[in-house]
Amino acid sequence: MSEKYPDRITMETVEKVKVSPDAATLALKVSGESSVFTTEALKKLKDVKSLIDGLKRLGVDESKLSLENIRVTSKSGMFAGASSVTFTLKLQSLAIADVPQTLALAASTKNISLEDIQWEYSYLETRKLEIMKSAARENKKQALELADALGVRLIAVHSLYPKWDEPNRQAMAGLTRSRSLMKARGPGGGDDSEGFELAMNHSDFLEVVIKAEYRVSEFAA
Incomplete structure (x- = not known):
């Protein structure tokens, strides 16, 4: 050596x-119509409000919810009156025990579909x-x-x-x-x-x- x-x-x-995983972030795709496109206005859309109310009943804190990728389409070419809007409703770091009920709630709500799930450890x-x-x-x-x-x-x-x-x-x-x-x-x-x-x-x-x-x-x- x-x-x-x-x-x-x-x-x-x-x-x-x-x-x-012990948590998950869900991305839900939302479609609807609105004449105002602020976060607060979009949260008041019928289907979104129904989902948020359901989440509150499940004990999910609204602070976990955010809106992303907002896209507006006007049939007339002018943003006067109601226009079609799509956006992503993201639910951050849900406890894994809350995920099945949240998915079931989303599946039962019109104009809302699952876009993505990210597991968290x-x-x-x-x-x-x-x-x-x-x-x-x-x-x-x-x-x-x-x-x-x-x-x-x-x-x-x-x-x-x-x-x-x-x-x-x-x-x-x-x-x-x-x-x-x-x-x-x-x-x-x-x-x-x-x-x-x-x-x-x-x-x-x-x-x-x-x-x-x-x-x-x-x-x-």
Whole structure:
């Protein structure tokens, strides 16, 4: 062994755990007509007000609600009188327990459809640290066993690299697949509740691969 090229062994370990979201942000597409296009005016549209009232009954705080991507179309080319309007109603960081009822409420409200779901994992950084420690301990254990089998000693960690595979935060791919299946079945083949059920049964995996290189005492000739 030389100082320039010390003897080393490399170990790679994998730790994988199942995780479920604890919150979700929903984007709902709203269509309607209005002559005033401020946020407060759009919240008073019949269908939107019905949805907001329903959310309040569920205990969802109105502060979680925001309007985005407002688009106005005038049939006459002039914004006089009522014009068609579409916008995104975003519900931020709903507790996962509130999501099924919110989706059911949206599905039962006219002119409102689900546009997107983003899963949220508020505990993810804490969980990542936990499984990285576990993977590192297993890595060292295996390195010690290998060193013992080779008749050398571990001296120090030369390098350690974690590689992460985090859970997918997008839910709409699953919903799109579900709706495609329903269309293929033809009339009466199902409704959006199947897509909602698919989304709400969501779980995914958090995985880390730890690759560590250890300096060891000189290998026997």
